[in-house]
Amino acid sequence: MNKPRTILHVDMNAFFASVEQQVNPELRGKPIAVVGGGGRTVITTSSYEARAKGVKTGMAIWEGKRVCPELIIVAGDNRKYSYTSGKINEIFRDFTPEVEAFSIDESWLDVTHSLGIFGSAETIAYRIKARIKHSFGITCSVGIAPNKLLAKLASDMQKPDGLTIIAPEKVAQVLEHMPINVLCGIGRKMVRHLNMMSIYTCGELGRCDEARLTRKFGIVGARLKRMGQGVDESPVIPFGEEDEVKSVGHSRTLDQDIDDPAEIRRFLLQLSEMVGSRARKYNVSGKTIHLYVRYADFFSSWGKQTTLKSYISRSDDIYQAALGILNTVELEQPVRLLGISLSNLQTQSEQLPLFIEERKKLEATKAMDAVNLRFGDMVVTYGSLLPGKENAGSHVIPPSWKPDGIKSVSVK
DNA sequence: TCTGGGGTCCTAGGACCC
């Protein structure tokens, strides 16, 4: 028998925008949009003032300005968000050690064993909200429910600054008329498929014949039915106990489409350095390299991967492998986006190369990493990157970024 | 001046080995 659990899901409201408004009081109460670096960027997050005017995540800057002419554009700074996120997660851990960061602005807390100390989940939620508000001036929405799926759903029900409880005995009632797309894991395509089966609400999904779902969706089918019933046994996985990192990758949309091979290679080297330095920071090497290209028309793209005989983490090795893939194809159009990722990872063993030349390369790489770690990425980099340095520093900040050190890497 | 970037998981089909 599974013991009943009490799970909180905390979702920071308009996180990046809220942090910016706190850091710079002049931005408070105003419509602002946080964007990435680079020429062709989109809005990552916008303040509630901006949302009220119709500004949405994913809009191009000009689009945001069209619906909200007074929109203030703020270039995102990942370090601020990462730092704040880390501090907020420390607050969570004052209430339970079982805290799982889902993304930079969302966490689950299993407070089942903390109820005796703090009284109730509701009390914990109010105290957390108060502390975050007091320390950082920002609000969050909290959901309380018997599992992660429902806690996340609950936190979505009231924004901003909400607190929603789905008591175990209310689950069926809450889900009955809830549209299926509110469930985390059911996206656009799945909604379309389910709608075609005349399933629109969680209630309908939960009552659907399992065999019918399994025929259509394979092993996902059984899980879908349970989701519709609000059943989710997945545990809250605390810091340090997550799965190992499985891939390390970077991709970048170029400021202009390029077709000059030398320029493409230069960008590839830059990406290789970004991937390599991060892999080395995590202390992993990998033997599968994946190259991704999106063409100028935006819609056509391809990805190719290759698996090497040995594990690599040096930027130059990554570059050579990526170049090897690129050389097997004839580019059909100018390139809009390039991406490289390293997978099939293992923890790096500290092994000195046999040959003196290799050792020198290793030492050089280490020295470069040490400087970058201290003074920020891309301060020291390969000579051929220098003409394009303005690109190198332009980090777009994906909300999927986790505070440093959250992902653990363990021996395979 | 149209449309970002970081991930995970799943499936299908082919190669290869026992």
Add this chain to the structure above:
DNA sequence: TCTGGGGTCCTAGGACCC
């Protein structure tokens, strides 16, 4: 110089999340 089946690794692509 036949046949079948299971396991593993690989590539490619899609769906989903933030």
